[in-house]
Amino acid sequence: MSSAPTSPITSERRRLVTARGLTKEYPLSRTVKIRALDGLDLDIDYGCMVAIMGPSGSGKSTLLNLLGCLDTPDDGELLIDGIDVRANPRPDLADIRLRRIGFVFQRFNLLEHLTALENVALPLGYSWPRIPPEERLRRAEQALGLVGLSHRLHHRPDQLSGGEQQRVGIARATINNPKLILADEPTGELDSVTSRQVVDLLHGLVVEQGCTVAVVTHDGSIAERADWVARMVDGRVDTMTRR
Amino acid sequence: MRMILRSMARRRFRTALTVFGVAMGIFGFVAMGALAEKARIHTRNAYAYYGAYIWVASDQSFFGWGGRLPMSLQERIEAMDGVEYASPRVVGPLDLEDMVNPFGLSALIGLDLNPDRNQLIMYRVRKGTYPPEGSRGHILLGDMVARKYRKAVGDTIEVRHRPFIVCGILERTDTDPDHAAYVSVEDARELVGMESDRCSTFAVRPLRGQDPDELAARIDRDFQGVHSIPPSKVIEATEAAMAWFNAMVLAGTAVALLASCPSIVVVMVIASSERAREIATKMAIGARTRHVFMEFLAESVIIAVAAGALGTLLAYGATGAVNAYTAEKGAELFRVTPRLAVSALALSLLVGCVAGCYPAWRAARTDPVKVLRSV
DSSP, rough: OOOOOOOOSOOOOGEEEEEEEEEEEEEESOEEEEEEEEEEEEEEETTTTEEOOOOOSSSSHHHHHHHHHHSSSSSSEEEETEEEEGOHHHHHHHHHHHHHHEEETOOOOTTTOOOOHHHHGGGGGGGSSSOHHHHHHHHHHHHHHHTTOOTOOOOOOOGSSSHHEEEHHHHHHHOOSSSSEEEEETTTTTTTHHHHHHHHHHHHHHHOOEEEEEEEEOHHHHHHSSSSSEEEEEEEEEEEEOO | HHHHHHHHTTTTTHHHHHHHHHHHHHHHHHHHHHHHHHHHHHHHHHHHEEEEEEEETTTBBBTBBOEEEEEEHHHHHHHHEEEEEEEEEEEEEEEEGGGGGTTOOEEEEEEEETTTGGGGGGGGGEEEEETTTTTTTTTEEEEHHHHHHHHHTOEEEETTEEEEEEEEEEOOSSGGGEEEEEHHHHHHHHTTOOOOOEEEEEEEOTTTTHHHHHHHHHHHHHSSTTTEEEHHHHHHHHHHHHHHHHHHHHHHHHHHHHHHHHHEEEEEEEHHHTTTTHHHHHTTTOOOOOHHHHHHHHHHHHHHHHHHHHHHHHHHHHHHHHHHHHHHOOOOOOOOHHHHHHHHHHHHHHHHHHHHHHHHHHHOOOOHHHHHOOO
């Protein structure tokens, strides 16, 4: 199936992500490499929700890693919020992650020895200039309030339900007011009712805060709420459908 | 910092074991250092004491022990150019049973009690007074001797079946006078069975401006059967001893580093592997490699400094207990000085930094993509 350079974008100015010909290979052994992305093209607007779907091995997670600046493409062009990711050294990528991107993980990835409040405040601790601890906690409390967890501020992850943990994860992802939120199977560990609450929250970030949310998912209910659905096959975006 | 401490508290048993292991290394350093410090202070103070005189003894004696010099020598030495005075001393063991005391021999020293010729005058008497000039039957005790025999001013002490009244106790000198009891030359002669025209050594005071080495050489040349020890020889011996003590401290440092570094490295490397997901998550949410590096390094330093404080405290307690025991036998072996305690903490800080670098570097190199994909 050929790659489909579909673009939901009507104007360059409104694009948060521009990917052209992205290629990424991983070594399986010394001599064998696997091509996870194979000349992928993708455009994502500011303020929309994109569901990235596709079979296992189609390159969804690799794409998410590149969009999240955790990794860099071997070839191609990737602009995030106008920043050329390939042109930036590793420390600057960390800064892009800190200021412009929020991560929501399938298994929540909360630090078990920290309270919900401290988990949410954690990214602020890496900011420069430094944010005073009281200010960090104040903002974290505010973020937890927005996800309906004001009553769970001082609970540790093992004292929270799965849904609550994911809401803490979302609060952490939004604490720096990022433009792009990347969610990897955010409802993969949750029941259907809790999943819906989490999807509502993610959708609310788009509608109320103008964030862009890219969700890797197998969950059809998320795809139904998304503005766009990108279907990936063999390391490329096969179709980009507006809903 | 609070988060680092809580992170360590998650593995409190392992952390405690590591702290204990490193503390043992620092304990070794402080214990060896305390031994060296005690010896160093003793030697330094001995130099101040002995270095003020030229010590003239029989060439058949060991620093006055075992040999005898005629008193007629006093007049002849004092007649030499450059000599202020020559003061006779009689030296012997205070208690014959002391000869097998592994913690040190207490000396009986007969002195010229003339205040102008008294070699002890550089020290203060902590309690009581010096034995009055011309007096008999009075004894001045060094600090350790007073503690060893549990005597106070006014008490009677029996020396070789003869009672003496304790007239004073010297201040602590941290060198030989602590281990001696002082009586008049006449009393000392009677106690050690020496003829009235003999003494063990002369403490020869050079006149101001007189080269002591030159004077010592003249004494050796002019009088047969005597051997002089000038201050330069004392300095030589002091420096040789200091070299040994410095070697001891260096050995202690090596022991501490060898005992401490590997355990910190192992524990922190294990921690970096166990916490790979945590590190990867932190990197994903914006932590730079230097944040991860510093966090792990800080953890190593906290472990090492806590261990340093614990090791120093344990060593302080243990050496104090040993000192209390050996003081009753007449000697103290250790001295934990402030500079030694500071050195121990500085060493533990160094251990934390050195041992923490590799695990911190390893943690900072965590590939978040690999780790997050595998969880």
